[in-house]
Amino acid sequence: MLLQRDDIAVFCREGTDKTETDTLLRRCAERFSVLSGAETAGAEIVRAPGKKPTFLPECGVFFSVSHTDGVWMCAFARQEVGLDAELVRDREAGLIARRFFHPKEAEYVCGDRGRFFEVWTAKESYVKYTGEGITDRFSVFSVTDGDKMADRVGNVELHHVLWREGYAVCIAARHIGTVTLLEV
Amino acid sequence: MLKTVQEIVYRVTGKKNITPETDFVKDLELNSFDIMNLICAFEQRFHVTIPTRDVWKLRQVKDVLQYMKEKGFKE
Numbered sequence: 001m002l003l004q005r006d007d008i009a010v011f012c013r014e015g016t017d018k019t020e021t022d023t024l025l026r027r028c029a030e031r032f033s034v035l036s037g038a039e040t041a042g043a044e045i046v047r048a049p050g051k052k053p054t055f056l057p058e059c060g061v062f063f064s065v066s067h068t069d070g071v072w073m074c075a076f077a078r079q080e081v082g083l084d085a086e087l088v089r090d091r092e093a094g095l096i097a098r099r100f101f102h103p104k105e106a107e108y109v110c111g112d113r114g115r116f117f118e119v120w121t122a123k124e125s126y127v128k129y130t131g132e133g134i135t136d137r138f139s140v141f142s143v144t145d146g147d148k149m150a151d152r153v154g155n156v157e158l159h160h161v162l163w164r165e166g167y168a169v170c171i172a173a174r175h176i177g178t179v180t181l182l183e184v
Numbered sequence: 185m186l187k188t189v190q191e192i193v194y195r196v197t198g199k200k201n202i203t204p205e206t207d208f209v210k211d212l213e214l215n216s217f218d219i220m221n222l223i224c225a226f227e228q229r230f231h232v233t234i235p236t237r238d239v240w241k242l243r244q245v246k247d248v249l250q251y252m253k254e255k256g257f258k259e
Contacts, residue, residue, distance in 0.1 A: 018213055068215060086217055096224055100236070124216055134216055136236045 003036040006177030008077045010161060010169075011184040016072045021065060024072060028184055032061065032076040035180075052131045064128050068167070074184075075171055082129030082172040084121040085163070088113055100134075102142040108149075117168035119143055122150075122158050129156055129172035185257060189248055192225045204246035230257060 003009060011028045013020075022045055029040040043055035055061055064083040065074045075083035093116035097106040101119060109116045122143035127133055143150050143158060151158055157176045161169040171179060190202045199212050208214045208222070223234050226248065232255050234242075242248050 066215070067213075068217075084216075086215075091221055092224070095228075096220060099224055099227070100220055120217060134220070134236060134239070138236055 003032075003180065004177055005078060006173075006175040007036070008075055008081060008171060008173060008176060008179050009035060010083065010163075010171070010179060010181050011074045011076065012163070012181060013072045013184050015070055017070070018067055018072075020072070021067075024184055025063065025065070025074065028063070028074050028076055029055075029061065031182065031184070036061075036076075036078060038078055050133075052128065052133075064125075066128075066169075071167070073169065077173060079173055079175070080129055080131075082125040082127070083170070084124035084128060085167060085169040086117050086121055088117045088166050088168055091116075100139055102139055102144075104142045105144050108144040108147065114168075118149060118160065118170075121168045121170035122160070122172075125158065125170040125172040126153050126156060185249055185252060186245070188229065189226075189245055192229055193222065193245070196222050196225050202245055204244070204249060206245045207243055208245075209243065226252075230255070 009032055013024060025045055033040050038061045040055060040059050040061050043057060043059045045053055046056040047053045060078055062079060062081050063074055063076050064081050066083050066085040068085050069087040071085060073083060073085045075081045093109055093113050094111045097109040097116055105119050109119055141153055143153060156172050156174060159171045159176045159179060161171060161179055163169045193199055193202050197212060197214060197218060208219060223239055227234055230252055242251060
Protein backbone atom coordinates (compact mmCIF):
# COMPACT_ATOMS: atom_id res chain seq x y z
CA MET A 1 0.00 0.00 0.00
CA LEU A 2 1.14 3.55 -0.64
CA LEU A 3 -0.16 4.88 2.66
CA GLN A 4 0.98 3.39 5.95
CA ARG A 5 -1.12 3.13 9.11
CA ASP A 6 -0.44 6.64 10.46
CA ASP A 7 -0.29 8.38 7.09
CA ILE A 8 -2.88 10.97 6.23
CA ALA A 9 -4.23 11.96 2.81
CA VAL A 10 -5.40 15.53 2.32
CA PHE A 11 -7.65 16.00 -0.70
CA CYS A 12 -8.09 19.52 -2.12
CA ARG A 13 -10.42 21.05 -4.64
CA GLU A 14 -10.66 24.66 -5.71
CA GLY A 15 -13.62 26.53 -7.10
CA THR A 16 -16.24 24.58 -5.21
CA ASP A 17 -18.53 24.98 -2.23
CA LYS A 18 -20.12 22.91 0.51
CA THR A 19 -22.94 21.64 -1.70
CA GLU A 20 -20.53 19.22 -3.37
CA THR A 21 -19.21 17.82 -0.11
CA ASP A 22 -20.91 14.42 -0.20
CA THR A 23 -20.00 13.79 -3.84
CA LEU A 24 -16.40 14.76 -3.16
CA LEU A 25 -16.29 12.69 0.03
CA ARG A 26 -17.36 9.56 -1.83
CA ARG A 27 -14.73 10.20 -4.49
CA CYS A 28 -12.07 10.75 -1.82
CA ALA A 29 -13.14 7.61 0.03
CA GLU A 30 -12.67 5.51 -3.11
CA ARG A 31 -9.21 6.96 -3.71
CA PHE A 32 -8.23 6.55 -0.07
CA SER A 33 -9.28 2.91 -0.22
CA VAL A 34 -6.96 2.34 -3.17
CA LEU A 35 -4.08 4.18 -1.51
CA SER A 36 -4.42 2.68 1.97
CA GLY A 37 -6.14 -0.65 1.50
CA ALA A 38 -8.88 0.44 3.91
CA GLU A 39 -12.37 -0.52 2.79
CA THR A 40 -15.15 2.07 2.73
CA ALA A 41 -17.55 0.39 0.30
CA GLY A 42 -21.02 0.16 1.84
CA ALA A 43 -20.32 2.80 4.47
CA GLU A 44 -22.64 5.82 4.49
CA ILE A 45 -21.77 9.36 5.52
CA VAL A 46 -23.80 10.08 8.65
CA ARG A 47 -24.30 13.45 10.34
CA ALA A 48 -25.81 13.76 13.80
CA PRO A 49 -26.41 17.01 15.71
CA GLY A 50 -23.45 17.91 17.90
CA LYS A 51 -21.26 15.19 16.40
CA LYS A 52 -18.77 15.20 13.59
CA PRO A 53 -19.70 13.47 10.33
CA THR A 54 -18.61 9.86 10.17
CA PHE A 55 -18.88 6.68 8.15
CA LEU A 56 -21.46 4.14 9.32
CA PRO A 57 -21.18 1.27 9.72
CA GLU A 58 -17.75 1.94 11.18
CA CYS A 59 -15.05 0.97 8.72
CA GLY A 60 -11.89 2.24 10.41
CA VAL A 61 -11.65 5.23 8.08
CA PHE A 62 -12.06 8.76 9.43
CA PHE A 63 -12.30 12.11 7.73
CA SER A 64 -12.47 15.82 8.49
CA VAL A 65 -13.69 18.47 6.06
CA SER A 66 -12.80 22.15 5.90
CA HIS A 67 -13.66 24.87 3.42
CA THR A 68 -12.50 28.42 2.98
CA ASP A 69 -13.15 30.92 0.25
CA GLY A 70 -13.90 28.47 -2.56
CA VAL A 71 -11.35 25.90 -1.43
CA TRP A 72 -12.56 22.53 -0.18
CA MET A 73 -10.23 20.23 1.75
CA CYS A 74 -10.64 16.90 3.44
CA ALA A 75 -8.25 14.78 5.48
CA PHE A 76 -8.65 11.00 5.34
CA ALA A 77 -6.95 8.70 7.80
CA ARG A 78 -7.20 5.33 9.53
CA GLN A 79 -7.45 7.14 12.86
CA GLU A 80 -9.46 10.05 14.23
CA VAL A 81 -8.37 13.22 12.46
CA GLY A 82 -9.16 16.94 12.50
CA LEU A 83 -8.42 19.38 9.69
CA ASP A 84 -8.80 23.12 9.35
CA ALA A 85 -7.88 25.34 6.40
CA GLU A 86 -8.19 29.10 6.26
CA LEU A 87 -7.44 31.77 3.74
CA VAL A 88 -5.26 34.31 5.54
CA ARG A 89 -7.51 37.33 5.54
CA ASP A 90 -7.26 40.87 6.74
CA ARG A 91 -9.22 40.68 9.96
CA GLU A 92 -8.93 42.19 13.39
CA ALA A 93 -6.66 39.41 14.53
CA GLY A 94 -5.89 41.02 17.87
CA LEU A 95 -9.53 41.41 18.83
CA ILE A 96 -10.50 37.83 17.99
CA ALA A 97 -7.34 36.50 19.61
CA ARG A 98 -8.09 38.31 22.86
CA ARG A 99 -11.70 37.12 22.77
CA PHE A 100 -11.29 33.44 21.85
CA PHE A 101 -7.65 32.44 22.40
CA HIS A 102 -5.69 31.40 25.47
CA PRO A 103 -3.77 34.43 26.85
CA LYS A 104 -0.46 32.84 25.80
CA GLU A 105 -1.75 32.43 22.25
CA ALA A 106 -2.97 36.02 22.12
CA GLU A 107 0.46 37.11 23.26
CA TYR A 108 2.11 34.95 20.57
CA VAL A 109 -0.15 36.37 17.84
CA CYS A 110 0.39 39.99 18.87
CA GLY A 111 -1.58 41.34 15.89
CA ASP A 112 0.30 39.26 13.28
CA ARG A 113 -2.16 37.83 10.71
CA GLY A 114 0.06 34.90 9.72
CA ARG A 115 0.52 33.85 13.33
CA PHE A 116 -3.17 34.38 14.04
CA PHE A 117 -4.26 31.90 11.37
CA GLU A 118 -1.52 29.48 12.38
CA VAL A 119 -3.02 29.42 15.88
CA TRP A 120 -6.63 29.40 14.68
CA THR A 121 -6.18 26.41 12.36
CA ALA A 122 -4.23 24.51 15.02
CA LYS A 123 -6.97 25.09 17.60
CA GLU A 124 -9.81 24.28 15.26
CA SER A 125 -8.15 21.15 13.89
CA TYR A 126 -7.71 20.00 17.50
CA VAL A 127 -11.36 20.55 18.48
CA LYS A 128 -12.44 18.86 15.25
CA TYR A 129 -10.20 15.92 16.17
CA THR A 130 -11.79 15.65 19.61
CA GLY A 131 -15.27 16.27 18.19
CA GLU A 132 -16.09 18.88 20.81
CA GLY A 133 -16.09 21.78 18.36
CA ILE A 134 -15.70 25.37 19.51
CA THR A 135 -16.94 25.60 23.09
CA ASP A 136 -16.07 27.59 26.20
CA ARG A 137 -13.01 25.33 26.46
CA PHE A 138 -11.57 26.86 23.27
CA SER A 139 -9.74 29.53 25.23
CA VAL A 140 -8.60 27.13 27.97
CA PHE A 141 -6.01 25.10 26.05
CA SER A 142 -2.99 26.50 24.20
CA VAL A 143 -1.34 25.47 20.93
CA THR A 144 1.69 27.65 21.55
CA ASP A 145 4.86 26.89 23.43
CA GLY A 146 6.47 30.12 24.51
CA ASP A 147 7.46 32.05 21.40
CA LYS A 148 6.73 29.20 18.98
CA MET A 149 3.90 26.91 17.98
CA ALA A 150 3.53 23.69 19.97
CA ASP A 151 3.69 20.43 18.02
CA ARG A 152 1.02 18.80 20.16
CA VAL A 153 -1.84 19.35 22.58
CA GLY A 154 -1.68 16.65 25.25
CA ASN A 155 -1.17 13.41 23.33
CA VAL A 156 -2.50 14.81 20.05
CA GLU A 157 -0.03 15.84 17.37
CA LEU A 158 -0.44 18.99 15.29
CA HIS A 159 0.97 19.27 11.79
CA HIS A 160 0.94 22.46 9.76
CA VAL A 161 0.62 21.70 6.06
CA LEU A 162 2.38 23.95 3.56
CA TRP A 163 -0.25 24.03 0.85
CA ARG A 164 -0.13 27.40 -0.83
CA GLU A 165 1.00 30.89 0.07
CA GLY A 166 -1.77 32.84 1.73
CA TYR A 167 -3.41 29.79 3.32
CA ALA A 168 -3.01 28.19 6.72
CA VAL A 169 -3.77 24.48 7.03
CA CYS A 170 -3.38 22.26 10.10
CA ILE A 171 -4.04 18.61 10.89
CA ALA A 172 -4.54 17.07 14.33
CA ALA A 173 -4.27 13.35 15.01
CA ARG A 174 -2.81 10.99 17.62
CA HIS A 175 0.15 9.98 15.44
CA ILE A 176 0.83 11.79 12.19
CA GLY A 177 2.97 9.91 9.67
CA THR A 178 3.42 11.18 6.14
CA VAL A 179 0.91 13.73 4.91
CA THR A 180 0.09 13.42 1.21
CA LEU A 181 -1.66 16.21 -0.67
CA LEU A 182 -3.92 15.19 -3.55
CA GLU A 183 -6.19 17.02 -5.95
CA VAL A 184 -9.71 15.69 -6.21
CA MET B 185 -32.29 46.11 14.67
CA LEU B 186 -32.48 43.99 11.49
CA LYS B 187 -30.82 46.80 9.54
CA THR B 188 -27.98 46.95 12.05
CA VAL B 189 -27.44 43.20 11.81
CA GLN B 190 -27.55 43.38 8.00
CA GLU B 191 -24.89 46.10 8.04
CA ILE B 192 -22.64 44.11 10.36
CA VAL B 193 -23.00 40.94 8.29
CA TYR B 194 -22.17 42.88 5.12
CA ARG B 195 -19.17 44.61 6.68
CA VAL B 196 -17.74 41.37 8.06
CA THR B 197 -18.62 38.90 5.30
CA GLY B 198 -19.49 40.98 2.23
CA LYS B 199 -22.85 39.14 2.02
CA LYS B 200 -26.02 40.97 1.04
CA ASN B 201 -29.75 40.15 0.86
CA ILE B 202 -29.88 39.18 4.52
CA THR B 203 -33.33 38.35 5.89
CA PRO B 204 -34.39 37.12 9.35
CA GLU B 205 -34.49 33.59 7.92
CA THR B 206 -30.93 33.71 6.59
CA ASP B 207 -28.88 30.85 8.02
CA PHE B 208 -25.25 31.78 8.59
CA VAL B 209 -23.89 28.35 7.72
CA LYS B 210 -26.37 26.94 5.22
CA ASP B 211 -27.17 30.12 3.28
CA LEU B 212 -24.05 32.23 3.68
CA GLU B 213 -21.66 29.25 3.84
CA LEU B 214 -19.71 30.81 6.67
CA ASN B 215 -17.15 28.65 8.43
CA SER B 216 -16.29 28.69 12.14
CA PHE B 217 -13.80 31.51 11.78
CA ASP B 218 -16.31 33.68 9.90
CA ILE B 219 -18.89 33.01 12.63
CA MET B 220 -16.48 34.02 15.40
CA ASN B 221 -15.59 37.12 13.44
CA LEU B 222 -19.29 38.00 13.29
CA ILE B 223 -19.74 37.31 16.98
CA CYS B 224 -16.95 39.78 17.80
CA ALA B 225 -18.64 42.40 15.61
CA PHE B 226 -22.05 41.80 17.28
CA GLU B 227 -20.43 42.04 20.71
CA GLN B 228 -18.76 45.34 19.84
CA ARG B 229 -21.87 46.87 18.29
CA PHE B 230 -24.34 45.74 20.97
CA HIS B 231 -21.90 45.99 23.90
CA VAL B 232 -22.58 42.45 25.09
CA THR B 233 -20.52 39.34 25.67
CA ILE B 234 -21.87 36.28 23.93
CA PRO B 235 -20.63 33.14 25.74
CA THR B 236 -19.08 30.64 23.34
CA ARG B 237 -21.70 28.08 24.39
CA ASP B 238 -24.39 30.43 23.03
CA VAL B 239 -22.70 31.03 19.69
CA TRP B 240 -24.04 27.90 18.03
CA LYS B 241 -27.60 28.74 19.09
CA LEU B 242 -27.41 31.79 16.80
CA ARG B 243 -27.91 29.87 13.58
CA GLN B 244 -30.12 32.37 11.78
CA VAL B 245 -30.37 36.16 11.72
CA LYS B 246 -33.66 35.96 13.63
CA ASP B 247 -31.85 34.10 16.44
CA VAL B 248 -29.48 37.07 16.78
CA LEU B 249 -32.42 39.49 16.82
CA GLN B 250 -34.17 37.44 19.51
CA TYR B 251 -30.95 37.09 21.53
CA MET B 252 -30.34 40.84 21.51
CA LYS B 253 -33.97 41.51 22.45
CA GLU B 254 -33.55 39.23 25.44
CA LYS B 255 -30.43 41.22 26.34
CA GLY B 256 -32.58 44.34 26.43
CA PHE B 257 -32.10 45.83 22.97
CA LYS B 258 -35.21 47.23 21.30
CA GLU B 259 -36.19 47.39 17.62
